[in-house]
Amino acid sequence: MHGRAGRILAALSLAASLALVTPAAQAQSQDCGGLERAVVFGELDWESAQVATWIARNVLAAGFGCETAAIPGTIVPLYQGAIRGDVDVIMEVWTDNTPTQWTDAFAEGVVEHAGVAFDDAVQGWYVPRYLVEGDPERGIDPAAPDLRSVFDIPRYKELFRDPERPDKGRFYNCVVGWQCELVNGVKLHAYGLDDDLTNFKAGTGVALAAELEGAYRRGDPWLGYYWGPTWVLGQLDLYMLAEPPFTQECWDAFTALVDRPEEAEVACAYPTSTAVVGIGSRFIEDAPGPVRAFLDAYHGNSAMLSRALAYMHVNDATPEEAARNFLATEPEVWRQWVEPQTAARVAAAFGAP
Amino acid sequence: MGGIFTAEFPPNWRVPLRAWTNAFVDRLVDDYSAAFDRVSSALLYVLGLIERGLLALPWWIIALALAALVWHATGRRWLGGVAVLVALVLVGGFGLWPQTVTTLALMVLASTACIVIGVPLGILMSRSSAFKAFLRPALDLMQTMPSFVYLVPVVMFFRLGNVSALFATIVYAIPPVIRLTDLGLRSVDRSMVEAAETAGADEVQVLRYVRLPLALPTIAAGVNQTIMLALSMVVLASMIGARGLGQEVLRGLNRGDVGLSLEAGLAIVLLAVILDRVTAGYGRRLDPDAEERG
Numbered sequence: 001m002h003g004r005a006g007r008i009l010a011a012l013s014l015a016a017s018l019a020l021v022t023p024a025a026q027a028q029s030q031d032c033g034g035l036e037r038a039v040v041f042g043e044l045d046w047e048s049a050q051v052a053t054w055i056a057r058n059v060l061a062a063g064f065g066c067e068t069a070a071i072p073g074t075i076v077p078l079y080q081g082a083i084r085g086d087v088d089v090i091m092e093v094w095t096d097n098t099p100t101q102w103t104d105a106f107a108e109g110v111v112e113h114a115g116v117a118f119d120d121a122v123q124g125w126y127v128p129r130y131l132v133e134g135d136p137e138r139g140i141d142p143a144a145p146d147l148r149s150v151f152d153i154p155r156y157k158e159l160f161r162d163p164e165r166p167d168k169g170r171f172y173n174c175v176v177g178w179q180c181e182l183v184n185g186v187k188l189h190a191y192g193l194d195d196d197l198t199n200f201k202a203g204t205g206v207a208l209a210a211e212l213e214g215a216y217r218r219g220d221p222w223l224g225y226y227w228g229p230t231w232v233l234g235q236l237d238l239y240m241l242a243e244p245p246f247t248q249e250c251w252d253a254f255t256a257l258v259d260r261p262e263e264a265e266v267a268c269a270y271p272t273s274t275a276v277v278g279i280g281s282r283f284i285e286d287a288p289g290p291v292r293a294f295l296d297a298y299h300g301n302s303a304m305l306s307r308a309l310a311y312m313h314v315n316d317a318t319p320e321e322a323a324r325n326f327l328a329t330e331p332e333v334w335r336q337w338v339e340p341q342t343a344a345r346v347a348a349a350f351g352a353p
Numbered sequence: 354m355g356g357i358f359t360a361e362f363p364p365n366w367r368v369p370l371r372a373w374t375n376a377f378v379d380r381l382v383d384d385y386s387a388a389f390d391r392v393s394s395a396l397l398y399v400l401g402l403i404e405r406g407l408l409a410l411p412w413w414i415i416a417l418a419l420a421a422l423v424w425h426a427t428g429r430r431w432l433g434g435v436a437v438l439v440a441l442v443l444v445g446g447f448g449l450w451p452q453t454v455t456t457l458a459l460m461v462l463a464s465t466a467c468i469v470i471g472v473p474l475g476i477l478m479s480r481s482s483a484f485k486a487f488l489r490p491a492l493d494l495m496q497t498m499p500s501f502v503y504l505v506p507v508v509m510f511f512r513l514g515n516v517s518a519l520f521a522t523i524v525y526a527i528p529p530v531i532r533l534t535d536l537g538l539r540s541v542d543r544s545m546v547e548a549a550e551t552a553g554a555d556e557v558q559v560l561r562y563v564r565l566p567l568a569l570p571t572i573a574a575g576v577n578q579t580i581m582l583a584l585s586m587v588v589l590a591s592m593i594g595a596r597g598l599g600q601e602v603l604r605g606l607n608r609g610d611v612g613l614s615l616e617a618g619l620a621i622v623l624l625a626v627i628l629d630r631v632t633a634g635y636g637r638r639l640d641p642d643a644e645e646r647g
Contacts, residue, residue: 163397164514172513176591176600177607200513203592203603207508211594214509217379218386316371 030065030345033288038067042078042087042280047312047319048229048305052091052117054323056277056298059334062349063342064291075099082111085282089295092117093278102278110281115298115337117275118305123180123227124270125150125171125187126238131159131221133239140219149242150191157196159221164198171197172212172224175205182258183270184225187243190254190267197223212236231313234306243269290339297337304333328352378506389510396462396516404458412450416441419627426634433630440623447616449601456587456597457624459515463522463583464628468576471527475534475572476560485535492528500525500589508593518595526582533575537568573636580632584625598624 032039039060043053053070060066071078071087076099081087083105093102093113105111127147129135134142144156153160153169160169171188174180181201188199202208208224209232215222216236226232244250250268257264277295279287287295307330308322317325327334327350335343346352407415416438424434444453478485504521511517541564549563565572591599598617605614 163394163512163516164401175607177604177610200594201596201600202513202594203600206505207513207593210505210508211513214382214386214512217382217509316375 030063032060032064032066033290035066035286035288035291038069039283039291040086040088040280041068041070042081042090043070043072044078044090044092045072045074047231047309049090049092049117050319051305051308051312051322051326052300054320055300055326055334056089056091056295058320058323058327058350059294059338059346060291063338063346064288064294066291076101079105079278082278082280085280087280088283088287089114089280090278092275094273094275096273105281112279112284114277114279114292114295116300117277117298118229118300118302119272119274121228121273121275121302122233122240122270123225123273124240124243125184125224126226126240127221127223128216129237129239130219131239135219138219143221147241150187150193153191153193153223153241154196156221160197160223162198162200168195169197169223170200172208172222173199173201174225174227175208176201176203179258180225180227182261183255186254186257186261186264187267189261190264191243200224229302229305229309231306231309233302234308234310235313243267245269246271290342294338294342299337300333304330324350378509381506382509386510393511393516396519397514400458400462400515400519403462404455407454407458408451412445415454416445423627423630423634426631428634428638437623437627437630440626444620444623447620449598449617449620452597452601452617453620453624456599456621459518459522459590459595459597460580460583460587460624460628463519463526464576464580466519466523467527467530467579467583470523471530471575471579472534472572475531475575476538478531478535479538488531492531495524496528500586504589504593513594515595517593518590521593522583522586522590525586526579529578529582530572530575533578534568534572537571537575538564540571541567570636570640573632573639577629577632577636580628581625584621584628587621 039057041053041057043050057068057070060068071081073081078087078090079099079102082090083101102111106113127144130138130140130142131144132142132147133145134140143159144152146152147156157169160171162168162170164170171184171193173184185199188194188197202211208226209230212222212224212226212232213236226238228234232238244266246269250266251271254264254267277298279292279295304326308326311317311325312319312322315321327346329352331343331347331352334346338346419441420434420438423437424431427433441453444450474488478488500521503524504517507517507520511520538560545563545567546559549559554562587595587597587599588602589599591597591603598621601617602614602621605611605617
């Protein structure tokens with residue numbers, strides 16, 4: 001009984017892994033630099049990483065004639081897979097808040113960093129742009145024309161009235177338990193906003209996005225923390241409130257106070273974050289030169305990814321469709337990552353100019 | 354191949370329910386938000402009263418009151434009351450007292466709303482088989498549809514916070530009280546009803562003096578089930594902005610802090626045990642046969 005169940009399971013998992021190895025595009029104009037196996041991507045479970053994975057898979061297939069495969073998963077198992085050599089490429093490895101298994105492996109040279117996934121990931125306190133500048137098309141007058149920085153918030157706190165605490169405005173903090181929740185808590189105190197705003201915490205990223213989208217559709221005021229690259233920043237026109245400029249000393253000083261925010265006196269803006277393309281141990285050895293050159297030259301940015309995510313959201317599209325749309329419509333970005341003749345093949349495959 | 358023997362589902366049979374739903378939700382948010390806002394502020398006012406009232410009381414008064422309630426409901430057994438008191442002090446020792454009170458306030462309001470809406474619906478359902486035929490699939494849907502499906506639209510209508518949490522909790526928790534009210538009223542002994550009718554009672558009097566009193570133990574079991582389901586929604590409610598114990602469970606999850614999740618989880622279990630013992634205890638007293646059965 002056990003043996004039979006085991007054989008069935010093995011057959012099923014073999015079928016599943018075969019199903020994953022599919023050519024991403026039909027143009028087999030080259031032989032992938034002689035690589036005789038599929039390039040295996042670790043497909044992380046959030047959308048910006050999935051779009052980037054499909055962009056790279058499509059370029060490798062159409063431009064280099066590579067077979068590609070993807071293993072979907074979460075951070076820890078996929079990083080482990082890259083270290084062991086089961087995963088060749090991970091398209092979005094954050095350089096801060098990275099698990100130590102990756103930083104240790106990188107320090108020992110077991111895994112490598114190739115190109116840049118994005119180096120301009122933004123975080124900050126936002127309001128909808130119509131609140132500051134109005135939106136004549138939707139008939140919205142600017143309700144807070146002089147709202148420029150976090151220090152202007154008290155004058156406009158009525159706009160953000162918290163229905164559960166009507167004497168205060170509501171600040172939508174980030175997801176409960178994330179580091180940014182604590183950092184924003186320190187900032188609220190350091191900017192002197194404790195008496196004007198409630199520190200409201202969303203339980204999940206999806207709920208926070210639904211709340212912001214609902215307010216945006218109604219043309220209501222909204223004040224809170226958001227980050228990119230996300231479909232929200234790609235689709236909704238938000239205005240980032242000014243904060244004191246980021247310096248490493250200021251950041252280190254106030255983020256040390258996350259457990260006792262009442263001691264914080266100064267705070268400053270978030271730094272921009274960087275994510276890179278990670279290369280797994282086996283692929284360091286056997287990646288063909290041109291393929292590795294493309295992955296080294298890959299240089300995404302958060303605006304391009306946010307646009308792709310908004311495309312997914314508006315059109316109910318899959319990450320693969322968003323990647324195809326990107327390749328078709330933004331050749332000026334990706335042409336810089338490949339040789340002209342490779343670019344010509346990719347452009348032909350996806351109908352780019 | 355092709356034709357009728359293809360494995361592929363006919364592509365032009367595609368039902369665009371997804372697009373319809375999304376367009377419908379967008380329309381609702383655009384056109385009816387003002388109405389949602391009014392419902393929202395009324396509910397928040399009541400919840401605010403309960404929560405502020407409970408939080409203004411000294412902690413030991415609430416703890417003693419809950420312990421006394423359990424003691425009384427369980428037929429004046431000391432063990433239950435003392436155990437509840439010790440457990441409540443322990444929860445305070447976890448540093449979770451305000452969160453426990455906040456969750457308790459939300460549970461009290463959600464359960465009350467479920468009873469106020471659910472019992473009349475159950476009565477209607479027992480009176481009219483047509484209404485029952487309509488309501489039953491709706492209740493099945495409410496109990497089995499994964500909450501995540503309706504959480505996002507609920508947030509878009511009611512904004513993040515306690516009102517959305519209350520709404521989601523009621524949707525999930527109300528079916529048992531409706532179903533068991535209906536069941537209780539329908540299973541009242543025919544001969545009792547006939548005796549009352551012979552004595553000249555009209556329909557309302559039969560309902561009021563015969564059916565409802567005899568159905569009370571079953572209704573109480575429904576209330577008990579509803580409260581338990583409401584408590585099982587605490588963590589989900591926190592995903593859409595309800596403060597309290599659920600938020601601490603989530604914080605623990607998002608940080609990988611198992612200890613924090615466990616402390617908050619135990620506090621939720623304690624609230625569940627208290628509310629269960631109280632409602633089940635009083636429910637048993639309503640049952641005239643309970644004494645004989647022991």
